[in-house]
Amino acid sequence: MDFFEALKPDFKRKFNWRLKLLATIDRVPVKYFKHLEGTTGLFEVRVEVGSNIYRVFSFFDEGRLIILLNGFQKKSQRTPKNEIELAEKLKKQYFDEKSE
Numbered sequence: 001m002d003f004f005e006a007l008k009p010d011f012k013r014k015f016n017w018r019l020k021l022l023a024t025i026d027r028v029p030v031k032y033f034k035h036l037e038g039t040t041g042l043f044e045v046r047v048e049v050g051s052n053i054y055r056v057f058s059f060f061d062e063g064r065l066i067i068l069l070n071g072f073q074k075k076s077q078r079t080p081k082n083e084i085e086l087a088e089k090l091k092k093q094y095f096d097e098k099s100e
């Protein structure tokens with residue numbers, strides 16, 4: 001939430017639109033939502049505002065519920081390894097806490 005709250009209103013509007021898209025259509029274009037190769041089921045929600053590109057990692061719980069994890073501004077072609085590692089850690093933490 002800290003990441004989201006710190007962003008400009010135009011990004012927030014676009015991001016909320018993406019979430020509505022995920023909730024209402026069966027096949028979301030890869031441009032907006034795609035699986036991250038080499039991960040344990042992580043996906044990224046992609047939002048572009050002007051020349052700024054933001055990513056928010058997510059995953060599915062029980063097939064339908066999308067859990068949003070960490071967000072960041074992407075500044076290069078490669079997704080930063082530390083961001084993927086953080087998302088994997090948060091996902092594991094989610095399921096560990098859920099099983100307690």
